[in-house]
Amino acid sequence: MGSRNRDIQWSAMVRRREDGAEHRPSGTPPPKPRRRPTIQDLARAAATSPSTASRALSGNGYVAADVRVRVLEAAERIGYVPDINARTLRNRTSRAVGVLISDLRNPFYATLAAGIEQRLRSAGYHVIVVNNDGEEEAEVEGARTFLAVRVSAAIVTPVSERAVRMLMDDGVPVVQADRMVDGLTSDGVLVDNVQGARRITEHLIGLGHTRIALLIDETDWTTGAGRLDGYRAALRAAGLPMDPALVVPTRFQPEAAREAVTALLARRPDVTELFAATNMLAEGAFQALQRGGRRVPEEISLVAFDDVPWMSMVSPGVTTVDQHTDDLGRTCAQLVVDRIAGSSAGHTTVKYIEPSIIIRGSTGPPRGSTVPAARPEPGPLTTSPPS
Amino acid sequence: MGSRNRDIQWSAMVRRREDGAEHRPSGTPPPKPRRRPTIQDLARAAATSPSTASRALSGNGYVAADVRVRVLEAAERIGYVPDINARTLRNRTSRAVGVLISDLRNPFYATLAAGIEQRLRSAGYHVIVVNNDGEEEAEVEGARTFLAVRVSAAIVTPVSERAVRMLMDDGVPVVQADRMVDGLTSDGVLVDNVQGARRITEHLIGLGHTRIALLIDETDWTTGAGRLDGYRAALRAAGLPMDPALVVPTRFQPEAAREAVTALLARRPDVTELFAATNMLAEGAFQALQRGGRRVPEEISLVAFDDVPWMSMVSPGVTTVDQHTDDLGRTCAQLVVDRIAGSSAGHTTVKYIEPSIIIRGSTGPPRGSTVPAARPEPGPLTTSPPS
DNA sequence: ATTTAATGTGGCATCGTTACCACAGTGCGG
DNA sequence: CCGCACTGTGGTAACGATGCCACATTAAAT
Numbered sequence: 161m162g163s164r165n166r167d168i169q170w171s172a173m174v175r176r177r178e179d180g181a182e183h184r185p186s187g188t189p190p191p192k193p194r195r196r197p198t199i200q201d202l203a204r205a206a207a208t209s210p211s212t213a214s215r216a217l218s219g220n221g222y223v224a225a226d227v228r229v230r231v232l233e234a235a236e237r238i239g240y241v242p243d244i245n246a247r248t249l250r251n252r253t254s255r256a257v258g259v260l261i262s263d264l265r266n267p268f269y270a271t272l273a274a275g276i277e278q279r280l281r282s283a284g285y286h287v288i289v290v291n292n293d294g295e296e297e298a299e300v301e302g303a304r305t306f307l308a309v310r311v312s313a314a315i316v317t318p319v320s321e322r323a324v325r326m327l328m329d330d331g332v333p334v335v336q337a338d339r340m341v342d343g344l345t346s347d348g349v350l351v352d353n354v355q356g357a358r359r360i361t362e363h364l365i366g367l368g369h370t371r372i373a374l375l376i377d378e379t380d381w382t383t384g385a386g387r388l389d390g391y392r393a394a395l396r397a398a399g400l401p402m403d404p405a406l407v408v409p410t411r412f413q414p415e416a417a418r419e420a421v422t423a424l425l426a427r428r429p430d431v432t433e434l435f436a437a438t439n440m441l442a443e444g445a446f447q448a449l450q451r452g453g454r455r456v457p458e459e460i461s462l463v464a465f466d467d468v469p470w471m472s473m474v475s476p477g478v479t480t481v482d483q484h485t486d487d488l489g490r491t492c493a494q495l496v497v498d499r500i501a502g503s504s505a506g507h508t509t510v511k512y513i514e515p516s517i518i519i520r521g522s523t524g525p526p527r528g529s530t531v532p533a534a535r536p537e538p539g540p541l542t543t544s545p546p547s
Numbered sequence: 548m549g550s551r552n553r554d555i556q557w558s559a560m561v562r563r564r565e566d567g568a569e570h571r572p573s574g575t576p577p578p579k580p581r582r583r584p585t586i587q588d589l590a591r592a593a594a595t596s597p598s599t600a601s602r603a604l605s606g607n608g609y610v611a612a613d614v615r616v617r618v619l620e621a622a623e624r625i626g627y628v629p630d631i632n633a634r635t636l637r638n639r640t641s642r643a644v645g646v647l648i649s650d651l652r653n654p655f656y657a658t659l660a661a662g663i664e665q666r667l668r669s670a671g672y673h674v675i676v677v678n679n680d681g682e683e684e685a686e687v688e689g690a691r692t693f694l695a696v697r698v699s700a701a702i703v704t705p706v707s708e709r710a711v712r713m714l715m716d717d718g719v720p721v722v723q724a725d726r727m728v729d730g731l732t733s734d735g736v737l738v739d740n741v742q743g744a745r746r747i748t749e750h751l752i753g754l755g756h757t758r759i760a761l762l763i764d765e766t767d768w769t770t771g772a773g774r775l776d777g778y779r780a781a782l783r784a785a786g787l788p789m790d791p792a793l794v795v796p797t798r799f800q801p802e803a804a805r806e807a808v809t810a811l812l813a814r815r816p817d818v819t820e821l822f823a824a825t826n827m828l829a830e831g832a833f834q835a836l837q838r839g840g841r842r843v844p845e846e847i848s849l850v851a852f853d854d855v856p857w858m859s860m861v862s863p864g865v866t867t868v869d870q871h872t873d874d875l876g877r878t879c880a881q882l883v884v885d886r887i888a889g890s891s892a893g894h895t896t897v898k899y900i901e902p903s904i905i906i907r908g909s910t911g912p913p914r915g916s917t918v919p920a921a922r923p924e925p926g927p928l929t930t931s932p933p934s
Numbered sequence: 935a936t937t938t939a940a941t942g943t944g945g946c947a948t949c950g951t952t953a954c955c956a957c958a959g960t961g962c963g964g
Numbered sequence: 965c966c967g968c969a970c971t972g973t974g975g976t977a978a979c980g981a982t983g984c985c986a987c988a989t990t991a992a993a994t
Contacts, residue, residue: 196694196717198950209974214952221953222972239717244695245632245641246950249979254632256675256696264664265873267856270657277651277678281685286692288643289676291664298668305673307583308631309643330583330626446860469654470857473833486652585980596944601982608983609942633980636949 197238206234217242248310257496258306258314259289260299260323261337267468268439268485269317272337275489276315283497285312296320303327313496333499337492339381340510347495348510349488353383353465356481356515357390360463361435363479363517365398368525369433369461373424375445376437377412387437387465406431410441417444418451425452425460432460432526439466442478457524467518476521483515584625593621604629635697644883645693645701646676647686647710648724654855655826655872656704659724662876663702670884672699683707690714700883720886724879726768727897734882735897736875740770740852743868743902744777747850748822750866750904752785755912756820756848760811762832763824764799774824774852793818797828804831805838812839812847819847819913826853829865844911854905863908875900 197205203213208227215221216231223231234240248254257280261269277287288309290302296319303323306314313333318324321341327334328346336348364372374391378384388407395402405428410420421434421444434449436442442464454460456476464471464480471478491511498504584592590600595614602608603618610618621627635641644667648656664674675696677689683706690710693701700720705711708728714721715733723735751759761778765771775794782789792815797807808821808831821836823829829851841847843863851858851867858865878898885891 199952200950203974210951211953211974211976212972215973218952222970224972227972241691241694241717243636243697243950245635245697246979247952248632249630249636249949249981250951250953252979264657264661265654267652267654267657270651270654273676274651274678277676278680281677286696287676289660289664289674290668291661293665304628307628309673310630310632330628443856443860450862468856469830470860473830473857474861475837586982587980597980598944598946598982599942602943605982609940611942614942630980633949634982636951636979637981637983639949 206231258311260316271485272489275486279490279493299323353386354390357387361394372433373406414444417441418448421448439468462522479523593618645698647703658872659876662873666877666880686710740773741777744774748781759820760793801831804828805835808835826855849909866910
């Protein structure tokens with residue numbers, strides 16, 4: 161399959177083709193693309209008409225058994241591959257779905273995309289991926305691309321209202337993933353942020369923490385707002401004081417979070433617990449604690465929302481809310497499939513993914529607590545049923 | 548933008564639309580897609596002909612200035628978006644590029660895809676992503692999809708020979724990424740695996756290690772073969788014995804690597820250094836060391852090939868070979884752009900990405916060494932120039 | 935004044951596929 | 965024996981965009 165001979169691979173930075181192809185001056189257009197066999201060629205090869213060949217391939221309408229076989233064999237023989245563009249043009253509907261996400265480099269979005277692609281592919285769709293890097297312009301540009309290729313649906317982790325609205329205005333079914341634009345009625349799959357945040361906060365309270373800082377980058381979306389609400393609800397329910405200074409705003413980058421945490425710890429040495437609202441913020445928080453030489457969880461505990469790989473690699477592992485991102489992606493894809501099939505016509509569906517809590521070593525009783533530390537390390541374990 | 552009001556978001560698991568749309572029984576096809584304006588509609592709206600409208604939009608051929616303005620305004624007004632399928636059909640060339648990769652959930656591939664998408668998007672292409680999960684069947688299926696949509700090029704991290712060959716046989720320009728199928732002459736972007744492995748092995752030898760185990764999952768591809776060769780070359784150059792029992796084969800999953808490492812350490816307690824050939828293997832190796840209670844790097848050192856996020860989060864951080872994956876992806880995309888533009892016609896290009904070494908805390912002198920440990924922790928630092 | 939060039943415009947065929955329709959056989963019941 | 969349902973086939977017209985070509989108008993050159 162591959163080469164075992166490194167010398168061959170290694171011999172040159174640039175290999176030149178040795179075939180007889182004339183050297184064409186650079187700048188000239190590439191050689192005319194080889195003409196691909198059309199259904200006309202196929203019909204000829206199978207000694208029938210294009211209409212019949214089409215019916216034989218698609219299974220719509222009458223075709224004699226032997227003719228069908230002839231057509232299929234001929235298709236195989238001449239390497240016929242139908243032109244999706246022509247088909248889409250004619251049928252006015254495609255098997256393409258647009259996926260518009262914020263940042264493939266973030267494992268959350270990568271996993272989401274993987275889940276979406278997996279299910280859509282097995283349902284016979286292909287996926288056009290546009291990354292928007294969190295920028296509205298790129299998002300709108302992506303939406304325009306989706307309209308241009310006539311995708312039959314789009315899955316979007318929205319950054320702004322415009323893109324989703326554009327798509328919906330044009331009649332493209334949209335599934336919003338992870339968060340939804342307020343006021344736009346589309347299908348969606350959300351995580352139960354309130355419940356996840358509340359449950360993990362309760363876990364902390366149960367350990368004896370009373371001064372829990374929440375590190376958060378936005379509260380404009382249901383994600384941030386829900387996590388804040390869950391945090392507050394847990395405090396309220398436990399009758400704990402709600403100290404506004406413990407809700408620490410930050411930008412979304414790890415570096416920003418790191419600085420925010422460092423500043424917080426200097427300002428409020430009484431904090432015994434950090435709750436990072438996203439995996440990026442958790443990254444910064446973790447680094448701040450590490451560089452500050454804080455022992456976790458003896459001096460200070462840490463929890464996160466959104467489980468990503470590094471959290472189970474570090475020690476102590478980070479206690480976190482598992483969003484079941486893969487499932488989130490697959491569910492989005494399923495809604496798309498249902499919507500296209502028409503089985504969800506007449507109403508929109510918003511599904512909630514029930515997150516679970518993964519308790520690792522980063523949480524323990526607050527320092528000075530009389531309760532002996534019962535650390536479940538090693539080996540992450542889940543305390544809630546799968547969603 | 549988003550909702551601050553969790554109660555609204557929260558009120559129901561499934562919201563039903565309140566508009567007057569009649570409830571259609573499920574199973575029936577969705578309502579007819581709203582007819583999108585065509586270039587005919589645009590021409591009418593701009594009081595001109597389709598030909599002129601086309602010229603006005605594309606900039607090919609003569610159009611009076613005022614007419615151009617009228618057309619552009621009309622396009623904006625009626626929301627005209629050209630149909631890519633019709634255009635592709637007519638032009639026999641598209642702005643779509645297929646990307647066929649192994650595993651979006653692996654940060655290596657996710658980053659690669661992100662780099663590819665980024666550059667292609669800025670060059671005006673859109674990307675069709677197919678994940679093959681390392682399976683040949685899925686890969687071939689993906690290639691078939693690319694042929695069907697008439698992509699103008701494809702970027703592939705090959706799993707088998709078939710898919711790449713299929714594409715090339717059909718005249719689709721292919722850029723092979725990370726590894727290349729032996730005997731197929733296409734553009735490609737590879738990492739200088741030999742050099743990377745050699746340099747990091749030399750680093751270990753410089754620290755005093757002599758019994759360095761290489762954990763590796765395959766040597767059939769240039770990736771594995773190159774890393775093995777680099778490892779051997781460094782040993783040879785240093786005059787160290789080449790113990791075949793220290794080249795440890797394993798399957799590619801972290802779990803397999805974990806078991807392989809555990810078994811190795813039991814069998815060969817004299818090993819002072821582990822070199823994991825991929826990020827997945829490093830994950831397993833790291834876990835094995837952690838669970839086995841080995842102190843790193845005092846008892847045993849660890850290095851990896853391919854830097855992924857968790858390696859800089861754990862402590863000690865993992866010394867590793869940085870493949871500049873993002874750059875790898877962007878370079879692939881650039882080759883595609885050049886190939887389509889015809890500027891690389893007449894020869895194929897294979898580019899090598901020069902990796903660099905990131906020294907973190909997981910490497911130190913072997914136990915029993917008289918040289919005092921000079922640990923550069925904390926703070927990763929790069930010892931080589933960027934590629 | 936007449937040719938020639940430059941600027942502009944619209945008609946038309948085409949890309950490859952499919953659905954609709956007309957039509958041709960066959961078998962069967964009345 | 966005729967009509968009718970059923971099976972099966974191929975012709976044809978679209979889907980929407982575009983580039984070629986013919987043609988029209990004006991400006992410039994002889």
